[in-house]
Amino acid sequence: MLVFAASPAHAHKLKVFAAPVGAQIEGSAYFVGGGPARGARVVVETTGGQPLVTLQADEEGRFAYSATMRADQVIVVDAGDGHSARFTIAAGDLPESVAPPPGMPAPAAGVPASPVAAAQAGVPLEDLVGQAVARQVRPLREQLNAYEDQVRLRDIMGGIGYILGIAGLTMWFRSRRREGAGG
């Protein structure tokens, strides 16, 4: 029974989840219905496909890196056996202290983005709040992500319904053709 208790090395769908905490982006790669993607290769790319960072997931499928620019970035995980998955981090989720990508104008100085910042007239506090919120929201995001993975009854019933519908259409098509040939 010990063999059966071992966590699965691969099921059939790899997923990756990541969220920024401040400028640090932490994520994990795992198999749906299975265990973590140990030692998977993680490549962070720009939306244009240009690689930014290459990492390797640890024993628990976790990885972390610091965002070097405030732009949408795609995390591509490859388990090496034909499983791969991607996850996009939106630029808006990164704090404003991270430099914008070259060619993009920096946010105009002196125009604070929020009332809090305006009141404090200092960016660090806003970053701190952002980090704290990110830390609080992270479990929720993870849960939401896991919820998305679940195959629900309506998916199953929907699929079976489609199959029966296609079969019915095929039969109908045939009976119509036959009638046409007969009469």
Next chain:
Amino acid sequence: MAHIPDGVLSAPVLIAGGVASAVLLGIAVRRLDYDRVPQAAVLAAVFFVASLVHIPIGPTSVHPLLGGLMGLVLGWAAVPAIAVALLLQAVFFGFGGLTVLGVNVFNMAVPALLMAALFRPALRRETRPRVVFALGAAAGGVTVVLTAALVCAALAASGSEYVPALGIVLLSYGPLAVVEAVVTGAAVTLLLRVKPELLAVGGVVDA
């Protein structure tokens, strides 16, 4: 693992798989015996749901493929059944990518057709339950191994970086082949007992 996701295979492999599957599908639809449609639909539904059944074996978890059973019962009609079920799995469950659909259909359909050509004639004449079980088991087991080999071939053709992991992939299919052999053998034996005409009727497969 018979579900290869998007973004893994190279474009030539995707195109070749798509074209090959389209050709197979065309032949299958042209040869379709319409009396087989209800059976094809039922087996497609079973195949569609079977991918959700995780069987933990050793260090990995697998799910039944049922390609052998579909081939034995449906013959050519297995191709549209597999294609429809795989498409719906991709859409509803996110198993396997849509661009890879051609390759995935090919990997499942070709072993099923081969099993139909190899075992159906013998199965049609056979009435001894033990022999029927053995034939079904052989078809079920060989289908899994063939599908695994095709998956590995598709990966190897797409990039050399997958080659080191292929041994592990093939190994993980070993236990599944055994499970699938038993399931297919039992299913065929049951069909012979309660509904022998399911195995006997239908056009001869001379693939």
